[in-house]
Amino acid sequence: MSEPDPYHLPHNPLLIVISGPSGAGKDSLLARLKELGHPFHFVITATTRPKRPNEVEGQDYHFVSKSEFSDMLAKGELLEHALVYGDYKGIPKQQVREALASGKDVILRLDVQGAATIRRLVSDAVLIFLTADSEPELFERLRARRTETPDGLKVRLDTARKELTHVEEFDYVVVNRNDWLDRAVADLMSIIRAEHCRVRQRQVTL
Numbered sequence: 001m002s003e004p005d006p007y008h009l010p011h012n013p014l015l016i017v018i019s020g021p022s023g024a025g026k027d028s029l030l031a032r033l034k035e036l037g038h039p040f041h042f043v044i045t046a047t048t049r050p051k052r053p054n055e056v057e058g059q060d061y062h063f064v065s066k067s068e069f070s071d072m073l074a075k076g077e078l079l080e081h082a083l084v085y086g087d088y089k090g091i092p093k094q095q096v097r098e099a100l101a102s103g104k105d106v107i108l109r110l111d112v113q114g115a116a117t118i119r120r121l122v123s124d125a126v127l128i129f130l131t132a133d134s135e136p137e138l139f140e141r142l143r144a145r146r147t148e149t150p151d152g153l154k155v156r157l158d159t160a161r162k163e164l165t166h167v168e169e170f171d172y173v174v175v176n177r178n179d180w181l182d183r184a185v186a187d188l189m190s191i192i193r194a195e196h197c198r199v200r201q202r203q204v205t206l
Contacts, residue, residue: 012203015125016108017114018128020129020163022159023156025130025132025184029176029188033188040106042109043095044060045062045109046090048063048089077093078091078093082117084113085155089114091110122204122205128172128191131175131176132176133177
């Protein structure tokens with residue numbers, strides 16, 4: 001293997017997975033990144049769950065029926081898919097390939113189960129675990145949403161507790177404290193900049 005040339009290091013695009021339990025603030029983090037105009041490709045996930053009142057088709061998710069999702073799966077169009085709280089979510093493979101080919105860093109927002117799948121499929125993906133400052137803070141965020149039935153909330157709390165035990169499977173952890181979103185964004189950007197400064201760059205293949 002030839003030695004790297006410090007004057008002509010490659011600039012390989014990254015596949016960045018942002019994961020963590022419900023209530024960690026993944027959507028808020030991505031929304032802030034978009035507001036700041038960072039030139040990433042934000043992958044739009046396909047999901048069979050109903051659209052919430054504040055969500056926009058093609059911006060937050062691609063909302064599809066279960067039969068449409070099954071068709072995508074049968075045709076091998078999904079990089080990763082999972083059943084999450086009774087609904088299916090999946091990452092369109094072609095969307096990721098085209099973005100990487102254009103030279104853009106690609107950001108995936110996945111639950112912990114989905115991140116584990118990407119870890120198996122794409123060894124050079126950058127996995128970042130986002131969480132709140134503490135378990136009580138995380139649980140309070142979930143309760144404050146008031147979007148779940150008591151039983152649904154219990155499922156989310158139990159799932160979050162289990163997901164927190166998987167942090168060591170990730171490359172980095174970013175703490176998203178209440179009212180400190182921009183600090184979490186800065187930490188994330190520091191990670192991405194550091195990755196692009198590696199002597200031996202990650203090489204993402206799908």
